[in-house]
Amino acid sequence: MxxxxxxxxxxxxxxxxxxxxxxxxxxxxxxxxxxxxxxxxxxxxxxxxxxxxxxxxxxxxxxxxxxxxxxxxxxxxxxxxxxxxxxxxxxxxxxxxxxxxxxxxxxxxxxxxxxxxxxxxxxxxxxxxxxxxxxxxxxxxxxxxxxxxxxxxxxxxxxxxxxxxxxxxxxxxxxxxxxxxxxxxxxxxxxxxxxxxxxxxxxxxxxxxxxxxxxxxxxxxxxxxxxxxxxxxxxxxxxxxxxxxxxxxxxxxxxxxxxxxxxxxxxxxxxxxxxxxxxxxxxxxxxxxxxxxxxxxxxxxxxxxxxxxxxxxxxxxxxxxxxxxxxxxxxxxxxxxxxxxxxxxxxxxxxxxxxxxxxxxxxxxxxxxxxxxxxxxxxxxxxxMARYHPHQYVYFNAAIQGEPLNVRFDMDYWGVGFRDAFLQLADQIPEGETRAIKCEVWPCKDNYKSLPPEAKAKLTIATAWHKADYLATNFIWPNTRYDVRDRKEHFAFPVVEVRPAGDLIVGIYDLRAAKAAAAPAPKGTE
Structure with a gap:
């Protein structure tokens, strides 16, 4: 108890x-x-x-x-x-x-x-x-x-x-x-x-x-x-x-x-x-x-x-x-x-x-x-269980090996890991600054609401992609599973990735860095 x-x-x-x-x-x-x-x-x-x-x-x-x-x-x-x-x-x-x-x-x-x-x-x-x-x-x-x-x-x-x-x-x-x-x-x-x-x-x-x-x-x-x-x-x-x-x-x-x-x-x-x-x-x-x-x-x-x-x-x-x-x-x-x-x-x-x-x-x-x-x-x-904590809900026994689990099984389908990801992100943000996050599913927003006041003060929820600094996802959509595996677009710029026992379940990715990397180089530069 x-x-x-x-x-x-x-x-x-x-x-x-x-x-x-x-x-x-x-x-x-x-x-x-x-x-x-x-x-x-x-x-x-x-x-x-x-x-x-x-x-x-x-x-x-x-x-x-x-x-x-x-x-x-x-x-x-x-x-x-x-x-x-x-x-x-x-x-x-x-x-x-x-x-x-x-x-x-x-x-x-x-x-x-x-x-x-x-x-x-x-x-x-x-x-x-x-x-x-x-x-x-x-x-x-x-x-x-x-x-x-x-x-x-x-x-x-x-x-x-x-x-x-x-x-x-x-x-x-x-x-x-x-x-x-x-x-x-x-x-x-x-x-x-x-x-x-x-x-x-x-x-x-x-x-x-x-x-x-x-x-x-x-x-x-x-x-x-x-x-x-x-x-x-x-x-x-x-x-x-x-x-x-x-x-x-x-x-x-x-x-x-x-x-x-x-x-x-x-x-x-x-x-x-x-x-x-x-x-x-x-x-x-x-x-x-x-x-x-x-x-x-x-x-x-x-x-x-x-x-x-x-x-x-x-x-x-x-x-x-x-x-x-x-x-x-x-x-x-x-x-x-x-x-x-x-x-x-x-x-x-x-x-x-x-x-x-x-x-x-x-x-x-x-x-x-x-x-x-x-x-x-x-x-x-x-x-x-100690190794997985607090994500024992994605435990698999030793019989499951090989390719990344998030392209083979339902992992954090309930979005419970968003809270851990947000707390890790808040620790990275200097006092007095805030970051805007685009949530891919609504449990992301519920986990934001449940944060302790000191962590919540550093984050806001963006209503549109162009207003967001970061994207938070639990990879429930098929394309996100494969894109993060191949590190395509913004998935090449992780800010926080929650990996109990080494298996990815929730991630936060830098949209600004992805946008800058995709922008054409200025004329006259190599």
């Missing part, structure tokens, strides 16, 4: 943060109107949530962040209202780590070190760690997915009305973040349903659990989802149908191929997970999948998927990890850059990592060798 708070201000502002801030304010305006709060000052220009493009998204995090911002008086202070959101996001990630630890305690109650090692592995997952500071939607889902997974596994291991009610509450919160959390109640009901098919004595009890759990989950979801306050069920059905048919007509990059987001290959998500997860982690994850699959096949002889409570937890986590990936592949879903939209499945993979480690400890001839391997993997990953 202390480490996270110490480095929190090093992270920049992501593409979605300003958008999600507006989403929260629109939802608050709508709630204030429905609750009859007359003295509330509405957002200008006014937005109507019922006609709002993103009304179908749960807004519990966005509403909370906006209310805190208003309470603290930060509404007109981007430096503080973005920093507030990073505190809130990291605090939630820390909470997720606590619940993940408790989840591992459920699985390994007699092995005190296992939950600590597994939680450390989650924290030392580079992309997961970095997104925990600035990702305002995908990682909020991860947090509540972890919490609802814990409550589900606790209920499945220890059946009681108390545990069911807590699970319904956690499910409602998870559904309020993003609707892919539907996999949690689906998994819960499928397991209870399987038990009824296999053992008729379970039918009555399990039907009662389901009959209470599902309505209660919706009841806990609605209060934090203002759009559902009216015409709840038809709007909820509409939200599911619109989310499943969402289109994003853009392109993504993988292995040097430019791919339509509407038609990504089946291996897109598996490939991203494999190339951005530390290799030693992958070895233990595969071992955990193998061990779980082996136990499942063994249990099938008796018409079971599991033969003990521990195997039930492993089976559930395998479904929670692999299930969403299979759904995305089978439905041919539109996918964004990288795999951030499926980060929420990764804690379940780390759970399987510990299952794999435990399997090796019980079956390897020399289990101490396995401990040294995992320990070395954790240490090496920590060193790599």
């Amino acid at each position: 202390a480490l996270g708070l110490g480095v929190l201000d090093d992270y920049g502002i992501s593409w979605d943060e300003s958008i999600q801030r507006r989403h929260g304010r629109v939802s608050i305006d709508y709630a204030a109107e429905k609750l009859g709060i007359d003295d509330y000052e509405k957002l200008e220009p006014e937005w109507d949530l019922e006609d709002y493009q993103w009304s179908n998204y749960g807004m519990i995090y966005q509403i909370t962040a906006n209310l805190l911002e208003q309470k603290l008086g930060y509404e007109d202070d981007p430096y503080h209202y973005y920093k507030l959101r990073h505190y809130l996001a990291f605090g939630l990630f820390w909470l997720a780590c606590l619940y993940f630890y408790r989840t591992l305690r459920l699985r390994f109650p007699d092995k005190a070190w296992y939950p600590l090692i597994g939680t450390l592995a989650l924290v030392l997952s580079p992309r997961i760690f970095a997104n925990g500071f600035y990702n305002p939607k995908d990682h909020i889902l991860l947090v509540f997915y972890v919490i609802s997974t814990f409550t589900m596994l606790r209920f499945l291991k220890e059946r009681s009305w108390r545990n069911l009610i807590f699970h319904a509450f956690a499910t409602g919160l998870a559904l309020n973040t993003r609707l892919p959390a539907l996999i949690v109640p689906l998994t819960t009901c499928l397991i209870l349903g399987w038990e009824m098919l296999r053992d008729r004595s379970e039918i009555r009890a399990n039907l009662k659990w389901i009959a209470v759990y599902l309505p209660l989950s919706v009841a806990f979801m609605v209060p934090f989802f203002p759009y559902l306050w009216e015409d709840t069920f038809s709007r909820l059905i509409g939200a599911f149908s619109e989310m499943s048919a969402f289109d994003w007509d853009s392109t993504v990059w993988l292995f040097g191929n430019r791919i339509s987001a509407l038609d990504v290959p089946w291996y897109y998500i598996p490939a991203w997970i494999i190339i951005t997860t530390p290799i030693i982690f992958l070895l233990f994850i595969f071992s955990g999948v193998f061990a779980t699959g082996k136990h499942m096949l063994s249990s099938l002889r008796d018409f079971r998927w599991w033969s003990s409570k521990e195997e039930l937890l492993d089976f559930s986590q395998l479904g929670l990890a692999v299930g969403p990936i299979l759904v995305v592949i089978l439905l041919g879903s539109t996918l964004y850059n990288g795999w951030r939209h499926l980060h929420f499945v990764f804690p379940s993979f780390v759970f399987l990592l510990m299952v794999g480690y435990d399997y090796g400890q019980r079956n390897w001839a020399r289990p101490q060798v396995q401990s040294w391997i995992l320990g070395a993997g954790l240490v090496l990953t920590a060193v790599q």
Whole structure:
């Protein structure tokens, strides 16, 4: 916790943060109107949530962040209202780590070190760690997915009305973040349903659990989802149908191929997970999948998927990890850059990592060798994260070598690195002077707004190229990727280039020097 708070201000502002801030304010305006709060000052220009493009998204995090911002008086202070959101996001990630630890305690109650090692592995997952500071939607889902997974596994291991009610509450919160959390109640009901098919004595009890759990989950979801306050069920059905048919007509990059987001290959998500997860982690994850699959096949002889409570937890986590990936592949879903939209499945993979480690400890001839391997993997990953800091979100494992990564993969597609670049540029500018910057994408402007006052005073945002001293870019356009590689035009005059682990992600380039170099030589000179 202390480490996270110490480095929190090093992270920049992501593409979605300003958008999600507006989403929260629109939802608050709508709630204030429905609750009859007359003295509330509405957002200008006014937005109507019922006609709002993103009304179908749960807004519990966005509403909370906006209310805190208003309470603290930060509404007109981007430096503080973005920093507030990073505190809130990291605090939630820390909470997720606590619940993940408790989840591992459920699985390994007699092995005190296992939950600590597994939680450390989650924290030392580079992309997961970095997104925990600035990702305002995908990682909020991860947090509540972890919490609802814990409550589900606790209920499945220890059946009681108390545990069911807590699970319904956690499910409602998870559904309020993003609707892919539907996999949690689906998994819960499928397991209870399987038990009824296999053992008729379970039918009555399990039907009662389901009959209470599902309505209660919706009841806990609605209060934090203002759009559902009216015409709840038809709007909820509409939200599911619109989310499943969402289109994003853009392109993504993988292995040097430019791919339509509407038609990504089946291996897109598996490939991203494999190339951005530390290799030693992958070895233990595969071992955990193998061990779980082996136990499942063994249990099938008796018409079971599991033969003990521990195997039930492993089976559930395998479904929670692999299930969403299979759904995305089978439905041919539109996918964004990288795999951030499926980060929420990764804690379940780390759970399987510990299952794999435990399997090796019980079956390897020399289990101490396995401990040294995992320990070395954790240490090496920590060193790599320090090397990348604060840009762990562009981490790739050692399997990716060769040509510059920014012409082969999506790198800093959210523009988080602009803040670091601006701080480095401000250090170069003498006191009392300013430089005008042309931003290629709007996260550049949001990162400028979030700068500390002393750095911000040295920079201004230019509205046109001819008024700018410098260009700031994160190379999301195809031509910029190749032009910077070949050092064409202004890319031949770098002022600041952010290169975590040597890979270029954000750059600031001197337009004045480029213009002077392109100008024809005066007559009479050589």
